[in-house]
Amino acid sequence: MSQFRFIILFESSSILYNCMILEIKVFLSKLLEKFERKT
Structure with a gap:
């Protein structure tokens, strides 16, 4: 059961990570x- 929770946590964090990378790319x-x- 705890392993399953860890997988969910990992999945959600990776999604969040990808969103952050996307935001940074757009910003850059x-x-x-x-x-x-300007030039």
């Missing part, structure tokens, strides 16, 4: 876009 691309427009 927007930042890069602004930087390119």
Whole structure:
């Protein structure tokens, strides 16, 4: 039972991790876009 809980926790944390990475990528691309427009 505890192993099953761990798997659920791991799955949810990996989803959260992927979302964070996606957010960071979007943020960086927007930042890069602004930087390119300035030059």
